[in-house]
Structure formats: C-alpha cells, structure tokens
Amino acid sequence: MSTANPAQPAPQSQPERSWLDPLLDWLAGWGELVLETFAAIGDFSLFFFRTLVWLFTRFPRFETLWPNFHQVGVSSLPVIALTGTFIGMVLAVQSFYQFRTLGLETRLGAVINMSLVRELGPVLAATMLAGRVGSSMAAELGTMRVTEQIDALSAMGANPIRYLVVPRFLACLLLIPLLTIMADFMGVAGGHFYSVMVLGIDMHHYWYNSALFVGPYDIFVGIFKSVFFGAAIAMVSCYQGFHCSAGAEGVGRAATASFVYSFVLILFLDLVLGIALDAVYFTIFPEGARLF
Amino acid sequence: MIESLLENQRPQLELRNVSVTFGTQQVLRKINLSIPAGQTLVVLGESGCGKTVLMKTLIGLVTPTSGQVLFESHDLTELDDRELSQLRLRYGFVFQNAALFDSMTIAQNIAFPLKQEGRWTASEIREKVLAKLTEVGLPAEVIFKKPAQLSGGMRKRVGLARALIMNPDVILYDEPTTGLDPIMTDVINQLIIRTRRRNPVTSVIVTHNMDTARRVPDRVVMLYPLTRLDPNEPQIVFDGPPGELDQSRDRRVRQFVNGEAGQRLMEMLSNSRTVEEGSF
Numbered sequence: 001m002s003t004a005n006p007a008q009p010a011p012q013s014q015p016e017r018s019w020l021d022p023l024l025d026w027l028a029g030w031g032e033l034v035l036e037t038f039a040a041i042g043d044f045s046l047f048f049f050r051t052l053v054w055l056f057t058r059f060p061r062f063e064t065l066w067p068n069f070h071q072v073g074v075s076s077l078p079v080i081a082l083t084g085t086f087i088g089m090v091l092a093v094q095s096f097y098q099f100r101t102l103g104l105e106t107r108l109g110a111v112i113n114m115s116l117v118r119e120l121g122p123v124l125a126a127t128m129l130a131g132r133v134g135s136s137m138a139a140e141l142g143t144m145r146v147t148e149q150i151d152a153l154s155a156m157g158a159n160p161i162r163y164l165v166v167p168r169f170l171a172c173l174l175l176i177p178l179l180t181i182m183a184d185f186m187g188v189a190g191g192h193f194y195s196v197m198v199l200g201i202d203m204h205h206y207w208y209n210s211a212l213f214v215g216p217y218d219i220f221v222g223i224f225k226s227v228f229f230g231a232a233i234a235m236v237s238c239y240q241g242f243h244c245s246a247g248a249e250g251v252g253r254a255a256t257a258s259f260v261y262s263f264v265l266i267l268f269l270d271l272v273l274g275i276a277l278d279a280v281y282f283t284i285f286p287e288g289a290r291l292f
Numbered sequence: 293m294i295e296s297l298l299e300n301q302r303p304q305l306e307l308r309n310v311s312v313t314f315g316t317q318q319v320l321r322k323i324n325l326s327i328p329a330g331q332t333l334v335v336l337g338e339s340g341c342g343k344t345v346l347m348k349t350l351i352g353l354v355t356p357t358s359g360q361v362l363f364e365s366h367d368l369t370e371l372d373d374r375e376l377s378q379l380r381l382r383y384g385f386v387f388q389n390a391a392l393f394d395s396m397t398i399a400q401n402i403a404f405p406l407k408q409e410g411r412w413t414a415s416e417i418r419e420k421v422l423a424k425l426t427e428v429g430l431p432a433e434v435i436f437k438k439p440a441q442l443s444g445g446m447r448k449r450v451g452l453a454r455a456l457i458m459n460p461d462v463i464l465y466d467e468p469t470t471g472l473d474p475i476m477t478d479v480i481n482q483l484i485i486r487t488r489r490r491n492p493v494t495s496v497i498v499t500h501n502m503d504t505a506r507r508v509p510d511r512v513v514m515l516y517p518l519t520r521l522d523p524n525e526p527q528i529v530f531d532g533p534p535g536e537l538d539q540s541r542d543r544r545v546r547q548f549v550n551g552e553a554g555q556r557l558m559e560m561l562s563n564s565r566t567v568e569e570g571s572f
Binding site: 151 | 348352373374377378380381385387388389392393405408454
C-alpha cells in the first residue's frame with residue numbers, strides 16, 4: 001500500500017531559448033486572453049440562464065426579498081432624486097446661453113426634458129444604482145464567497161442562486177423603472193426651476209415646447225431601457241461577487257469590476273436599445289420621421 | 293468483528309477514480325476511496341495537499357474533472373440542482389472558519405437548515421435549536437447574538453450545532469480544531485466522539501491535528517501533495533487504523549506523524565534560491 005521511497009524533486013534544467021520564443025509567448029498571451037474572455041462570457045450567460053430558471057420555477061421566499069427591495073429601492077431614492085435635480089439644472093445652465101444667441105431660449109424645455117426622459121434620467125439612475133447598490137452587492141457576495149458562506153448555503157440544501165441572486169435580480173429589475181421615474185421627475189422639476197425661476201424663461205412657452213416634442217413614447221423608451229440596465233447591474237454584480245478571488249484584495253476588485261463592467265454594459269445597451277427602439281417607432285409611426 | 297461487518301456493508305460514500313484540476317493545477321489524482329456507513333474517517337495531510345477539495349467533492353461543492361462521486365450509489369455528478377439540494381439535507385458540513393451567516397443571529401444560523409426543509413413550526417424549531425446548543429455546550433443567551441460577537445471556539449461550536457440540527461447521515465468536518473486552544477480542541481474532539489456514539493453517523497474529518505487523528509477515528513487516510521509525487525505514485529500514502537500510523541514504514545507518514553521537517557527545509561531553501569535567481 002504505502003511506498004517506501006519518497007518522491008524526489010526532478011532536477012530542473014533550463015532549456016535554451018530561441019529568438020522566436022518571446023514572440024510565441026506574446027501570441028500565447030493573446031490566445032489565453034481570448035480564450036478566457038470567451039469562457040467568461042459563456043460562464044456569465046450560464047449564470048444568467050440559471051437565474052432565470054430559478055426565477056420562473058420557484059419564487060424566492062418573502063424574507064429574502066424584503067431586505068433587498070429596501071436596499072435597492074428605499075435607500076437609493078434620496079441619492080437618485082438629488083442627482084436628477086442637479087442634472088436638470090445643469091442642463092439648463094449649459095444650454096441656455098447657446099440657445100439665447102439663436103433666440104431660441106423657449107425651446108429649452110424641449111431640449112432639457114427630452115434629454116432627461118430619453119437618456120439622462122435612465123442612464124444616471126442606472127449609474128447611481130450600479131455605484132451604490134451594485135458594488136455593495138458584489139462586495140457582500142464576494143465576502144460570503146471568501147468566508148465560505150456561499151458553500152455553506154449549498155451544503156445546507158439551499159441553492160445560492162435562488163437564495164442570493166434571484167432576490168437581488170428581482171429588486172433591481174422591478175425597482176429601477178420607479179427610480180428612473182423619480183430621476184426624470186426631479187430632473188424635470190430642477191430644469192423648470194432653473195430655467196423659469198432663475199433664468200426667467202417664459203413658463204408657458206417652456207412647457208408648450210416641451211409638450212410639442214416630448215411624447216409618451218419618449219418617456220416609455222427611457223423606462224423600458226432602464227429595465228435592461230437594472231438586469232445588467234444585478235447580473236454583473238452578483239456574478240462578480242460569486243466569482244470573487246480570495247482575500248480583501250479579491251473583494252475590492254470584485255466591487256470595482258462590478259461597477260466598471262455594469263457601466264460599460266449600461267452604455268452599450270443604451271446604444272443598442274436606442275437604435276432598436278427608434279427603428280420600432282418609425283415602423284409603427286412612419287409619419288413621425290417628418291418631425292426630424 | 294465490527295470492522296468486518298462494516299466492510300460487508302454497502303459504502304455510504306465512494307470516490308471512484310476522482311481527479312480534480314483547477315486551471316492548470318491538478319489537486320487530486322485518481323482517488324479511490326470507499327467509506328462504509330457508520331465509519332469515522334480522518335483525512336490527514338499537509339496544507340495544500342487537497343484535503344479540503346476532497347471533502348468538498350464528497351458533497352458536490354467541487355465537481356470532479358473526471359471520475360465518480362457516489363452517495364449510497366447515487367452519482368452526485370449526474371444529479372440536477374434540485375436533487376442535489378435535497379440530497380445535501382442528509383449531510384452536515386462543519387466549515388473551517390464556521391462560515392456562519394454574518395447577517396443572521398446565532399438562532400437563525402442554527403435554524404437555517406430546518407427552515408430550508410420547511411416542515412417545522414416555529415416552536416419546534418426553537419426547541420430543537422436550544423437542544424442542539426446545550427448539546428454543544430453553549431448557553432441559551434447566545435441565540436440573540438451575531439456571529440461577530442462570539443469567540444472562535446464558540447463560533448466553531450455553533451457551526452457544529454448547525455451541522456447536527458438535521459440529524460444528518462453524514463457529517464463532514466473541515467479542520468474542526470484548527471486555530472483553537474488545547475482545551476477547546478479536546479472539547480471539539482469529545483463532541484465529535486459523542487455525536488457518533490449517539491447516532492450511527494458516517495463522519496469524515498479533515499485535520500492536521502494528530503491528537504484528533506489518534507483518538508477520534510476508526511480509519512485514517514493520508515494524502516500527499518501531487519507536486520512532490522511522481523506521475524505514477526498513488527496520492528493516498530496511508531490507509532489504515534490510527535494505531536498503525538506510528539508503525540508505518542513510509543518516511544512521509546512518519547515525518548508527518550512526528551512533525552519533523554527532515555529534508556523539507558533544505559528543499560524549501562533550494563526552491564527559494566531558484567526563485568531568487570529567476571526574475572520576479
């Protein structure tokens with residue numbers, strides 16, 4: 001059974017390196033990076049798929065949902081309202097002088113409100129959520145991974161995806177539209193305050209122009225996009241937390257990576273969805289193109 | 293007599309030709325291990341030899357790169373998520389650093405598996421939690437505390453209570469005494485022995501502690517790190533009752549049992565010199 005001679009380390013000899021080797025190393029490095037990227041995309045897709053399967057087969061327990069809904073929704077509300085207000089005012093400050101030189105300052109309402117409901121409201125709400133909630137999710141789940149709490153969940157017959165990921169996914173998915181509406185509303189209010197109260201633009205024309213250009217479809221576009229942003233934030237943050245490497249450095253890196261990747265994904269989705277939703281609009285309302 | 297009876301039984305847990313590789317690093321190679329029901333097995337070995345990975349493979353937390361892991365002839369690698377979750381309710385796992393949930397109180401931690409099973413009333417759960425706390429020698433006051441407020445030894449005992457609450461068929465202990473003082477080490481050893489006496493449970497204990505290895509198990513298995521083995525050598529370098537550990541003729545086993553560095557210090561120094569000569 002047991003062998004008498006212990007293992008001896010084999011003598012190591014350094015083979016001669018040819019001039020081609022650095023080039024091959026460089027190529028191998030790139031090859032490895034490509035392989036790792038594909039593996040990570042596949043792994044992420046599988047993670048997303050498993051979350052969807054759990055979401056639709058067994059709904060999570062109420063006690064796991066409530067704290068996450070509170071953290072994503074209630075706790076994020078003040079910071080998102082504040083960001084919205086300031087962005088509305090900043091838009092008024094930035095565009096006013098250029099529009100005034102053209103004598104078009106009453107059109108400011110259209111510009112501010114259109115940018116807010118279509119782009120800045122949803123994107124900024126999502127960015128704040130990725131920074132505030134996404135990073136903390138990644139850090140929390142990362143710490144749970146490092147201290148074996150996720151393994152402990154599995155070992156006790158609880159599925160970590162159902163228990164940890166699905167509630168966070170649902171919280172982000174369902175609450176981000178409401179947060180976006182809040183950001184839109186506060187932005188519109190901030191824009192109105194600065195344009196009408198501070199810059200003295202005529203209120204009637206400000207709102208008349210807004211109503212002329214900003215339609216329900218624009219508001220819908222913003223809210224519709226935000227659902228995808230919420231899903232992206234939850235999935236990226238949970239994935240980063242679940243695949244956290246050991247130690248304090250690993251947890252820190254997971255938190256940072258979750259924000260960076262979420263933000264990049266938000267901008268990418270914003271572009272793709274913007275193009276797709278415009279195409280849908282012009283298919284449904286061909287006469288809408290005449291406005292532009 | 294008892295041993296021969298145990299040997300005739302169907303194994304509770306079995307590893308067949310199990311290999312585990314993480315990235316480019318192989319940790320376990322062609323491990324064959326059969327653990328009969330009711331046996332207490334200690335897995336010995338130095339840090340990094342794959343003991344914890346072996347343990348996690350037994351409960352399906354690590355999927356083997358090749359080979360089969362059988363629990364009462366169910367292959368864990370072929371079960372889906374839900375079947376595996378169901379099967380895991382028959383296991384208890386005591387983690388190295390207890391792995392208690394930070395966000396929950398001690399009572400919620402211990403009650404977690406019961407709530408997961410979902411067929412107990414609140415008063416039954418409370419009764420069971422208090423009974424298990426007494427069993428591991430903790431006062432009832434701790435139930436409202438958070439894990440961070442307890443000492444290392446207390447946390448380990450809470451981890452033990454949580455693993456025992458379902459009266460599992462198999463208990464896996466991952467370094468249950470590491471980082472504890474000698475008295476607490478003895479307390480944990482006694483608890484393991486007492487648990488086995490009360491219930492006919494199969495236990496696997498991963499440890500460095502020779503006191504645990506000599507006193508607690510029926511059988512000891514020693515693993516050796518693959519990095520210091522030839523490609524054809526078996527990774528299990530010892531398999532037998534604890535009494536035979538001291539008589540082993542294998543130098544690696546004797547070195548481990550007696551805690552001697554032997555040639556290892558020289559090997560380590562020569563390795564570090566090689567690193568110094570190379571570039572960082």
